[in-house]
Amino acid sequence: MTLVLHDYWRSSAGYRVRIALNLKGVAYDRIAVDLIGGAQGQAANLAVNPQGLVPTLVAGGVPLTQSLAIIDWLDRTYPDPPLYPADHALRARTLAMALAIVADIHPIDNLRVLRRLGVQFGADQAAKDDWYRHWVVVGLGALEETARHGDGPFLGGAAPGVADLCLVPQLYNARRFAVALDDWPRLLAADAACTVLPAFAAAHPDRFKP
Incomplete structure (x- = not known):
């Protein structure tokens, strides 16, 4: 089956899917969609993703959208290694x-929310950055507390799972916006365990920077 990934190099959602593809050992072609230039709203991208977003994974000619839905499809289509625990309660916790x-x-x-803050409310770049950092701190602070109850080096336990695929791109973005990370040692440990793995390293945005 031919797989074609439409994504933007710095999209955290696209980053998640690239990691999943690499972990599954699945080859794919890639079409870059320039979010900054507005390509997501142009006809070529809208033809595969009517929301005007990325990523889209076209699998055998069928477009799949929304990163978690794509990852779920990959996990069901290519079961090894699994990205979700078999235990139902652990699966729910990991998905949460x-x-x-x-x-x-x-x-x-x-991007579209940050742009709307400027258009509708006149937020300058400093205000947008403050908005971004606020919600990252609130969200990752709560996630740190949840993650402390898990076992293993990864959020997924002994091996990386879907939560790790989401964590690594989010911490990449947090660093871009100069968010202080020291209060989240459990998340940092899981991130460190992931980023040394070839599947994660090969998906890093710097490898796709135009």
Whole structure:
């Protein structure tokens, strides 16, 4: 099956999917979508993603959207290594940690929201940066408390799972915005355990910077 990933090099959602593809050992082609230049709203991207977002994974001609839905499809289509625990309670806990990032931090800090703060409320760059840092601190502070109850070097336990795929891109972005990270030792430990793995390193945005 031919897989084609439409994403932006610095998109945290695209970063998650690249990690998942690498962990599964699945080859894919890539089409860059320039979010800063507005390519996400142009016809070529809208044809595969009517929301005008990234990433989109086109699998055998079928477009799949939303990073967690794509990761779920990858996990079901390529079961090894698993990205979710088999135990139902642990699966729910792991998914909750992923959603703490994907649903509660990322959406209100992404590019279109930051731009809207400027257009509608006149927020300058300093105000946008403050907004971004606030929600990162609130979200990751809560995630740190949740993660302390887990075992193993990764949020997923003995091996990286879906929560780790979401954590690493979020911490990458937090560093970009100069968010102080020292209060989250559990998250930093999981991030460090992940980033030395080839699958994570190969997905890093710097490798795709235009």
